[in-house]
Amino acid sequence: MHVVVVTKSTPDTEATVTVEAGGNVNWGDKLVVNPWDEYAITEAVLLKGAHGGQATILTLGGEEQQEALKHGLAIGVDQAIRIWDPALQNHDSLGYAAAVAAAIRKLGDVDLVIFGKELSDIASDQHIFQVARRLGWNMIGFVSKIESLDAGAGTIRAQRLTERGTETVTSKLPAVISVVKDINEPKYPTFIGIRKAAKAEMPVWGLGDLGLDASAVSPRTQVAGHRELPKREGTVEMIEGSPQEQAARLVEKLLEEKIL
Amino acid sequence: MDFSLTDEQRLFQEAVRSFCDRELKPYAAQVDETGRLRMEAIAKMPDLGLVGLQVPEAYGGADFDSISAALAMIELGRACGSTGLSIEAHNELCCLPIVRWGTDEQKARFLPRLTSGEVLGSIALTEPDAGSDLMGTQTRATRDGDEWVINGSKAWITNASLAPVIVTLTRTDPGADTHGFSMILVETDRAGLTIAPPEKKMGTRASPAHVLTFNDVRVPRENLLGQEGRGLQQTLATLDSGRIAVGALCVGLAQAALETALHYAQERRAFGQRLADHQAIQFKLADAATQLEAARLLVLRAAWSKDRGENYTKLASMAKLFASEAVERIAFEALQIHGGYGYSREFPLERIYRDQRIMSIGEGTSEINRIVIARRLLDEHAPPV
Ligand SMILES: Cc1cc2nc3c(=O)[nH]c(=O)nc-3n(C[C@H](O)[C@H](O)[C@H](O)COP(=O)(O)OP(=O)(O)OC[C@H]3O[C@@H](n4cnc5c(N)ncnc54)[C@H](O)[C@@H]3O)c2cc1C
Numbered sequence: 047m048h049v050v051v052v053t054k055s056t057p058d059t060e061a062t063v064t065v066e067a068g069g070n071v072n073w074g075d076k077l078v079v080n081p082w083d084e085y086a087i088t089e090a091v092l093l094k095g096a097h098g099g100q101a102t103i104l105t106l107g108g109e110e111q112q113e114a115l116k117h118g119l120a121i122g123v124d125q126a127i128r129i130w131d132p133a134l135q136n137h138d139s140l141g142y143a144a145a146v147a148a149a150i151r152k153l154g155d156v157d158l159v160i161f162g163k164e165l166s167d168i169a170s171d172q173h174i175f176q177v178a179r180r181l182g183w184n185m186i187g188f189v190s191k192i193e194s195l196d197a198g199a200g201t202i203r204a205q206r207l208t209e210r211g212t213e214t215v216t217s218k219l220p221a222v223i224s225v226v227k228d229i230n231e232p233k234y235p236t237f238i239g240i241r242k243a244a245k246a247e248m249p250v251w252g253l254g255d256l257g258l259d260a261s262a263v264s265p266r267t268q269v270a271g272h273r274e275l276p277k278r279e280g281t282v283e284m285i286e287g288s289p290q291e292q293a294a295r296l297v298e299k300l301l302e303e304k305i306l
Numbered sequence: 307m308d309f310s311l312t313d314e315q316r317l318f319q320e321a322v323r324s325f326c327d328r329e330l331k332p333y334a335a336q337v338d339e340t341g342r343l344r345m346e347a348i349a350k351m352p353d354l355g356l357v358g359l360q361v362p363e364a365y366g367g368a369d370f371d372s373i374s375a376a377l378a379m380i381e382l383g384r385a386c387g388s389t390g391l392s393i394e395a396h397n398e399l400c401c402l403p404i405v406r407w408g409t410d411e412q413k414a415r416f417l418p419r420l421t422s423g424e425v426l427g428s429i430a431l432t433e434p435d436a437g438s439d440l441m442g443t444q445t446r447a448t449r450d451g452d453e454w455v456i457n458g459s460k461a462w463i464t465n466a467s468l469a470p471v472i473v474t475l476t477r478t479d480p481g482a483d484t485h486g487f488s489m490i491l492v493e494t495d496r497a498g499l500t501i502a503p504p505e506k507k508m509g510t511r512a513s514p515a516h517v518l519t520f521n522d523v524r525v526p527r528e529n530l531l532g533q534e535g536r537g538l539q540q541t542l543a544t545l546d547s548g549r550i551a552v553g554a555l556c557v558g559l560a561q562a563a564l565e566t567a568l569h570y571a572q573e574r575r576a577f578g579q580r581l582a583d584h585q586a587i588q589f590k591l592a593d594a595a596t597q598l599e600a601a602r603l604l605v606l607r608a609a610w611s612k613d614r615g616e617n618y619t620k621l622a623s624m625a626k627l628f629a630s631e632a633v634e635r636i637a638f639e640a641l642q643i644h645g646g647y648g649y650s651r652e653f654p655l656e657r658i659y660r661d662q663r664i665m666s667i668g669e670g671t672s673e674i675n676r677i678v679i680a681r682r683l684l685d686e687h688a689p690p691v
Binding site: 116117120234235236237240241243244245 | 312313314317318321324325350353354355368370
């Protein structure tokens with residue numbers, strides 16, 4: 047079986063994001079693996095362990111994306127590929143999907159593609175559905191458990207976590223899934239993986255390698271501008287009195303504010 | 307000169323940090339309060355190589371260089387002093403002597419179990435009446451046929467209650483001065499060995515330290531570790547390496563103290579401004595960061611020297627001496643920046659301050675390390691005869 051996990055480095059979740067005077071977003075200096083992708087990478091490694099075969103990690107971006115790939119290798123993924131081309135500089139999610147889908151096609155024998163549920167920086171997941179659409183494969187979003195998977199028969203049965211509860215669905219393979227936190231406990235890198243990652247050659251596939259020309263990835267959307275979130279003003283009110291009085295007053299306040 | 311880490315070292319450092327942030331740091335207060343290590347975290351360490359840092363892969367270790375080993379100790383110290391100290395003693399003082407002087411048979415017998423994450427290793431040097439003065443070691447091992455018979459007692463033996471085997475310094479020839487000592491591997495299930503309940507300590511409270519008594523403890527002749535009569539020399543060589551690791555733990559503890567103080571100083575306000583805006587507080591932070599950086603460089607310099615196969619005795623003593631005295635000052639000032647809250651068990655500084663205190667005592671007190679450094683210096687600069 048061949049599992050592909052697609053990842054991206056995103057700004058540290060603890061970074062303070064600001065919009066500069068010129069309109070540029072300052073995401074902070076530090077990148078981390080998109081936190082949701084930790085689950086996707088772990089699931090790929092677990093599936094490989096359970097079903098045999100191989101796992102590949104893919105990303106799209108410049109040199110700064112190498113780290114996410116190394117992280118995947120350190121956890122136990124077999125090979126890492128970066129997609130990059132100057133024409134992708136200002137890509138939107140459709141351009142992204144065109145390039146990533148082409149890379150998955152190029153890998154050839156892929157059974158399952160796994161994404162983390164969304165990108166933590168822009169809180170978006172449309173690129174995942176677009177990749178599935180481009181491939182013409184089924185998409186199962188928000189998977190919390192893979193109940194069964196049979197690469198030979200080409201079937202998967204998975205639980206999805208929806209706002210209304212869990213839903214169990216089946217699909218034929220190949221398919222694309224996005225995973226949520228409940229699916230596993232993220233694995234730590236191993237020293238064997240780290241050693242492999244440190245030495246790994248990671249090929250870079252350009253548009254030429256993917257059989258695409260620049261028009262296939264040219265952005266259809268344009269970002270008009272960024273603005274800072276309005277600052278939230280908080281006030282503190284200390285409640286005086288005996289503990290009983292304080293508690294009574296607190297409950298009153300919470301009811302007044304319709305919190306209870 | 308190049309201060310950058312290799313890709314492997316950097317990836318390892320990041321992996322250990324995220325492991326410690328998830329598995330150790332959130333439990334450090336609980337571990338201190340209950341006096342018990344979180345064994346389920348230690349059980350997860352073999353995959354990262356943390357319980358076999360410099361043990362060959364064939365015996366379940368990760369066979370890391372000394373810089374990587376020091377980086378791991380820094381991260382452990384930053385997360386949890388108790389776990390850090392026990393893992394340090396396990397790697398440096400028990401696994402390494404077996405790697406260094408063990409026969410193939412001894413390595414195969416002990417190392418796979420020691421690197422399993424289910425146990426921790428231990429070394430017994432100190433005695434109730436002999437600590438710094440190792441020549442005062444009284445624990446006696448005599449030969450009886452194919453066995454060693456051991457009698458005596460040891461004190462402050464870290465991890466003894468968690469260990470399958472204890473590297474034990476014994477006197478094998480009372481007449482032979484510095485060549486009258488030997489290291490013997492004593493399995494903890496041998497009849498006649500008693501491990502007393504853990505000592506009640508000021509800090510590193512979950513790292514158990516015990517009094518041991520040896521009452522006609524018999525082990526096979528093959529349990530001699532290294533050469534008969536070379537126990538003292540092997541011990542000193544073991545401590546050289548251990549001192550880099552203790553220095554690294556200090557760097558980690560100091561880093562935790564400084565990070566906590568930096569955070570607090572920017573949150574807490576006094577006299578209309580943040581603590582961090584008062585110059586007196588800024589000076590404390592600047593001094594702490596400078597000392598921390600100096601300690602880190604000295605520790606990594608000693609590890610680098612060890613990796614190059616140089617004689618690193620003096621550097622290791624310097625690293626341990628400086629780092630253990632730096633963490634004392636840094637933890638003091640970080641606690642001071644916290645004011646009354648620094649003294650509270652609700653905040654981590656109180657624990658860090660207690661945990662760091664052992665570092666200028668164990669594996670050579672500050673005084674002993676100054677003696678080691680001075681002797682080397684004077685030797686290097688002896689006037690021509
Ligand atoms: C938490 C903890 C864990 C430990 N774990 C272990 C362990 O796993 N295995 C083990 O074998 N031991 C262990 N020890 C023991 C530790 O190594 C000794 O405490 C240390 O070596 C000092 O020995 P001592 O306590 O006997 O002090 P002493 O040697 O009695 O020294 C007392 C004081 O006198 C000073 N002093 C001694 N000689 C001189 C001199 N020549 N010149 C100037 N000053 C001198 C010392 O620096 C010290 O300040 C541990 C101790 C503690 C507290």
